[in-house]
Ligand SMILES: [Zn+2]
């Protein structure tokens with residue numbers, strides 16, 4: 597497809613405009629996707645501001661960010677048999693090289709050729725161009741078919757839900773047990789829905805409007821840390837004194853990394869989803885050893901998309917309830933302000949590049 601398209605072009609730290617740029621040409625094993633929705637990720641403000649340039653995100657200016665999308669296949673590159681024109685798809689950010697040791701084991705989120713040009717590795721919306729645009733080309737490995745019963749808006753949450761599921765999968769949910777989730781943002785709320793679907797009781801720790809959303813979406817218990825002296829004590833009380841079987845940390849503050857370990861029961865499992873700014877993050881070392889806790893770092897969502905799409909289709913994940921606002925691409929600045937300042941109870945904000 598020849599021609600120009602609208603894209604949110606980042607010219608420098610926090611300097612972005614909607615510009616007309618060339619529509620990308622899909623190469624071998626790639627398809628061109630008409631982007632029907634792109635959700636603003638919790639990590640996007642830091643990517644836009646330049647705070648994550650030490651990770652190589654973005655590698656240069658100008659750049660197009662965005663990685664949580666759904667859309668329609670409109671052009672096939674060479675060698676593509678997985679999709680046909682017109683197929684509806686949801687995307688994920690990580691595309692491994694496919695042949696390194698980690699990729700061969702299924703951990704393409706940890707590809708050993710990360711960022712190596714020409715290796716076949718892409719981290720879309722991070723070091724490879726992303727989807728705050730009307731079109732983007734993707735390797736077929738980064739795309740999963742979206743059933744007709746799910747809207748494109750719901751499809752934009754597949755990437756986030758996949759990461760939440762990866763955390764749940766790593767901790768190995770115990771049906772009938774307790775899963776504590778710190779931080780009821782989109783990630784925490786999705787982790788809660790998945791834990792509920794797997795038969796766990798859920799304890800969500802947070803405050804304000806988002807804690808109310810957690811209650812509405814089925815949290816078994818909620819703990820408001822502003823009204824509670826000691827959240828660890830509160831979780832122990834709820835769990836008969838023993839603590840939670842699994843703890844999922846989605847809050848990203850120093851105390852959450854401490855408390856997550858402290859509120860786990862003996863032999864419990866703890867997953868950290870938020871990425872600390874650097875090494876040196878404190879965890880509760882004594883509790884960790886004395887209670888024989890297992891820690892899991894959670895990076896993205898390898899082989900999770902079809903599972904969460906099925907959970908959405910079965911209505912076990914209510915993605916729709918998390919999408920509070922939608923904007924056109926021309927309203928991108930307003931969309932970001934709404935998301936960052938959580939205006940009008942904003943949880944997940946979706947941009948429609950083709951409206
Ligand atoms: Zn994301």
Ligand SMILES: [Zn+2]
Pocket residue numbers: 692693694695696697698699700704706707708709717
């Ligand atoms: Zn690889």
